[in-house]
Amino acid sequence: MLKASIFIVEDDPDISGLVRHHLESAGFSTRLFSTGSSVIREAEQRRPLLFILDVMVPGEDGLELCRQIRQSQPMETIPVIFLTARSSESDRIFGLELGADDYICKPFSPRELVARVKAVLRRYGPAISAGPICIGDIEIDPYAMTLTVRGRRHATTITEFRMLEYFVNHMGRVFTRDQLLDSVWGDSAFVTPRSVDVYVRRIREKIECDPKDPHYLQTVRGTGYRFVPNRNVASAD
Numbered sequence: 001m002l003k004a005s006i007f008i009v010e011d012d013p014d015i016s017g018l019v020r021h022h023l024e025s026a027g028f029s030t031r032l033f034s035t036g037s038s039v040i041r042e043a044e045q046r047r048p049l050l051f052i053l054d055v056m057v058p059g060e061d062g063l064e065l066c067r068q069i070r071q072s073q074p075m076e077t078i079p080v081i082f083l084t085a086r087s088s089e090s091d092r093i094f095g096l097e098l099g100a101d102d103y104i105c106k107p108f109s110p111r112e113l114v115a116r117v118k119a120v121l122r123r124y125g126p127a128i129s130a131g132p133i134c135i136g137d138i139e140i141d142p143y144a145m146t147l148t149v150r151g152r153r154h155a156t157t158i159t160e161f162r163m164l165e166y167f168v169n170h171m172g173r174v175f176t177r178d179q180l181l182d183s184v185w186g187d188s189a190f191v192t193p194r195s196v197d198v199y200v201r202r203i204r205e206k207i208e209c210d211p212k213d214p215h216y217l218q219t220v221r222g223t224g225y226r227f228v229p230n231r232n233v234a235s236a237d
Contacts, residue, residue, distance in 0.1 A: 003029045004029070004046075004047065004048060004049040005028075005029040005030055005031040005046075005048055005049060006023055006028050006029070006030050006031070006048060006049050006050045006051075006052060006117070007030075007031050007033065007039060007042075007043060007048040007050070007051045007052070008020060008023075008030055008031065008032050008033065008052045009033045009035075009036055009039055009051070009052065009053045009054055009057055009062060009065065010032070010033075010034070010052070010054045010057065010083070011034045011035065011054065011056075011057045011058060012054075013034070015054075015083075015106075016032050016034070018110060019052065019083070019110070019113065020032060021110075022110040022111070022113065022114050023113075023114060023117065026114045026117075026118075028049070028117070029049075031048070033057075034057070034058070035057055035058040035059035035060075036057050036058070036059040036060035036061060036062065036064065036065050037058075037059035037060060039051075039060070039065055040060075040065065040068050040069070040072070043069070043075055043078075044072070044074060044075070047074065047075065047078065048078060049078075049121070050078065050079045050080070050081065050117060050120065050121065051065070051066075051069060051078060051079070051080045051081070052081050052082075052083050052117075053065055053066060053080060053081070053082055053083065053084075053100075054082075054083055054084055055082060055084040055085075055086050055091075055095075056084065056085070056086075062082060062084065063094075063095070063098060066080050066082070066095070066098045066099055066100060067098060067099075069099070070098070070099040070155065070157070073155070076155040077124075077145060077155070077156070077157070077158060077161075079101045079102075079120045079121065079123075079124055079157070079158050080099065080100045080101055080157075081100065081101060081102045081103070081104060081116065081117065081120060082095045082100050082102070082103045082104065083104045083106065083108065083113070084103075084104075084105065084106060085105070085106045086105075087105035087106075089194070091103075092105075092192075092195075093194065093195075093198055096195055096198040096199070097198055097201075097202065099157050099202075100157075101120045101123075101157055101158055101159045102116050102119075102120055102191070104116060119185065119186060120158065120159075122186065123158045123159060123162045123184070123185075123186075124158045131143075133168055135168060135171075135216070135229050136215075136216070136229060136230075137149060137150045137151075138207055138216070140161075140164065140165060140168055142165055145158075145161050147161065147164065147206065147207070149206060149207050154206040154207075156203075156206065157202075159184065159185075159199060160199055160202055160203055160206075162184050163180065163184045163196075163199050163200075163203065164203050164207070164227075166180070166183055166184055167217065167225070167226075167227035168227060170227070171226075171227050171228065171229055172226060172227075172228055172229075173226060174220045174223055174224055174225070174226045175224045175225055175226065176223060176224040177193035177196040177197070177224055178193060179224070180196050180224070180225070181193065181195075181196065196225075200217060200225055203217055204217050216228060216229070
């Protein structure tokens with residue numbers, strides 16, 4: 001069987017060549033695209049290991065590609081990393097809200113890029129579990145990496161799933177943003193605490209009847225977040 005490749009969508013040949021060189025030196029197979037036009041079609045034919053997307057490429061840009069990946073059931077859980085010159089906080093948050101698992105700004109360190117690819121893929125590995133976990137109207141299957149809420153299956157990114165899984169395995173405990181970064185992202189020291197808020201908001205949109213008045217994933221003002229199985233525990237939202 002052919003080894004799954006990392007799809008690199010980048011129109012600058014110097015940058016794409018640099019990324020390919022360092023990833024292949026680290027043992028990965030790669031596939032280069034200078035435009036976004038054929039990426040989805042080829043990904044449907046041969047499922048990639050991970051996508052690295054530049055935002056500004058000819059054809060379908062990186063943002064549109066990310067939307068399509070997250071809306072496609074065969075590809076919805078494949079990790080996505082943005083590698084882009086758009087470096088403002090609003091651009092970064094927008095990329096994460098679209099469903100990216102990481103956001104790397106140019107100029108970048110190739111060694112850092114490889115480290116962050118490895119960190120994302122570590123979160124992708126299935127957990128060892130006796131079976132699905134049911135809390136109220138939520139069912140989480142750590143092995144299949146599926147989330148079902150009120151009988152409806154919801155697509156999640158790898159990072160969203162791992163964060164929700166961590167909360168569920170530590171119900172009632174309050175975590176600061178830094179603690180969540182250490183536990184969910186591990187040694188990926190490049191992620192900001194603001195990213196935690198983005199993922200919490202995305203998780204709430206999938207598990208809560210009213211994300212603005214959360215039942216399960218609650219804010220503890222001035223501290224962080226906690227997951228509770230019932231509404232008897234007071235929320236600070």
